[in-house]
Amino acid sequence: MLKYDLLREKMNQGKLDAVVAISPENVFYATGSLIITQKLIRPRLAIALLPIDKDPVFIVCGIEESLAKAESWMKDIRSYIEFKESPIDYLTDVLKEKKLEKASIGLEEDYLGIQYFETLRSRLPSVNFSDCGHIFEELRMIKSEEEIELLSDAAKATRKAVDAAFLSTKEGDSEKDLANKIRSNLFEMGADEITFLVIGVGKRSSIAHPLPGEFPLTKGEIVRLDVGALWRGYNSDVARTASIGPPNNEQKKIYKTLMEIYREVIQNMTVGKKFCDPFNLCRELYESRGLSFNFPHIGHNMGIGLHEHPMVSPEDKKPLQENMIINLEPFYRSPDGYGYHVEDLLLIRRDGPKVLTGSNLGDQIPIIE
Helix, strand or coil: CCCHHHHHHHHHHCCCCEEEECCHHHHHHHHCCCCCHHHHCCCCCCEEEEECCCCCEEEEEHHHHHHHHHHCCCCCEEEECCCCCCHHHHHHHHHHHCCCCCCEEEECCCCCCHHHHHHHHHHCCCCEEEECHHHHHHHHHCCCHHHHHHHHHHHHHHHHHHHHHHHHCCCCCEHHHHHHHHHHHHHHCCCCEEEEEEEEEHHHHHCCCCCCCCCECCCCCEEEEEEEEEECCEECCEEEEEEECCCCHHHHHHHHHHHHHHHHHHHCCCCCCECHHHHHHHHHHHHHCCCCCCCCCCEEECCCCCCEEEECCCCCCCECCCCCEEEECCEEECCCCCEEECEEEEECCCCCCEECCCCCCCCCCCEEC
């Protein structure tokens, strides 16, 4: 998905001769090769060297060379022998080979360990290293048509997996019973991996990230869940709230109020608005309806990373742009200790936001009978 022409423009603006992608997310973005062991085994680095005017080089562990050759668009793929050879030594050798030993090089400073960085600096004392994380952040925040389609399909499938699990769950089942149904549904619908699944019933619904346990779904209580999965390297993220049996009047009122706020905030997420604007609107709407509000954000950009920038927070002044993909997720803790949470995927368009999850955003709280 790498937009190499745009990358070169940003390198020119930053006066960089090359950038080095080294995090799992940006290596996948830059090369097209999804190396899962890069996440699971931290020392097994995969590195993409992207010079501004020379051919790129993809450095991988020898075990992953066949995968890199099968998936990546890069032609120059080099492998190191794990435990015997250092991936950072390979990178320094390639930089010297490319005549970049006195260049300005962008690195992901928030990912590369200090030991590796000290090796680079000692072996390449004349290189001017600087952070390039913001460059990949800026490239990834605007999605291609292929990314939009993939993320939309993932969001719809995740929402359907939750809806189907609600329909087949009954009072007395446990949080784990519900979780297992959602997991099974997700895999049946094509998910490659479950990245997280939190479920809380009763007062546990107000806990941010409770792991599902043997707690029973008891009539009259609220159950809240938040689930995400990976689909060809891209994330889904959906949150839902349901009542166990018919909701009482207070539960109906809270859910209806939350959904009214949710819809109004969504409709105000238009091109040109700042990311802080929907956050501030949401806070104003909560307070005008007598709901407590004390959250650092109410949503986030999403794609290869679960939480990508910009964030829907009071500190983020970046503008909403066409083809941004955003998860919006207002949360409310009621005075009686229940948590109410909805989350859907939005596409920012010139003619207004589109809900990609396929949800109807109605006022009626889902019911588990």
